Amino acid sequence: MPQLDFANPLMIGQIVWLLIIFGALYYILSTYALPKVATVLEDRAARIAADLNLARAAKAEADTAMVALRDASAKARAESQGAIAAAAAKATAEAQARAEELNAKLSARIAESEAQIGRARDTAMGALREVASETTLGLLQKLTGRADDAAVGRAVDAALAARTGG
């Protein structure tokens, strides 16, 4: 096995050169190559962190804008609802006033009509008494030749009272 041929002078040379090459490789990697990789990785991590912070800030801004929008829309809705309620109340009040006015007018006219009817009735009633008294007096004159004005008047009044009372 050539690996166990330690008498070979190349074997000791191999180890000496291994130590030299390995040491040189370690020196170059640790002083030049690896720090370069480290800075690139750190730069990237820093950049990603910065971008993340930016995105987080933008999200916070968007959130506040969203809240403001929601508040504004809620306020506008409340305002418009108030306006609608006020308008409806005004309209109702107006309608009520008009209805009351109309009612008053109508009841006035009804009262007037009732008074007219009452008057007409009273005149009619007054005329009826007169007609009844004259008719009774005329009949009594023709039948008996005499007529007692007062007695006839009483009788007619009694009869009328009975009619209207009944």
Next chain:
Amino acid sequence: MAAEGNAIDALSQFALTPVLGPVGRAIGFSQSNLHMVIVAGLIIALLTYGMRARAVIPGRLQATAEMLYEFVRNLVVGQVGEEGKRFFPFVFTLFTFVLFGNMFGLLPYAFTFTSHIAVTFALAAIVFVLITVVGLAIHGKHWFSYFFPEGAPIVLAPLIIPIEIISYLSRPVSLSVRLFANMVAGHVMLKVFATFVVMLGSAGALGIAGSTAPLAINIALVGFEVLVAFLQAYVFAILTSIYLHDAVHLH
């Protein structure tokens, strides 16, 4: 192994030969060392050429370099903790050196320097010296309490302390032999089955048909060896991290 009339020669691939002519011979510079230089160059090239754009959105090569970096960093920090960050360059060097050495050694005509017990033992010895020095530097004399766990009955001390010392001393051995044996076994298998393909293929039409079987096995073996190459580098790095954890935290 060199049976059947020296037809199967699975071990000569591990022999060291000097490169660079008489200069290499004079300074003991073998093809193994040449491959170490190539591997170190590849690692440095990946990290410097791959990261030259320093792009926020990495390209393929930069993503590879960054993945390698973060893989090893997570491994070290996960095992040793935050204070393990200062060992990261060492573990990174160790991991990439072994990983690229294993992978590069799988290419045809390439030499696998991790198949030499001397190389893997030297790497394991560096780890062993490091963990011992780190442990002593951090904990001073208290570090020796590592060999006698707290709360163990004092009666068992004559038993526990030698066991702990032996287990501590066997760390570089197991670390190096594991990597060395895996690499040697894989390359010997590849060589043996490749030799079967050639031997059967030269034995007429029937032999060519028969040689497809070892060829298929070799194709599967190459995939398996890629897995082993990564796994052994990973095991080497994670065991180093575990040992560093013990050195920093004492159990």
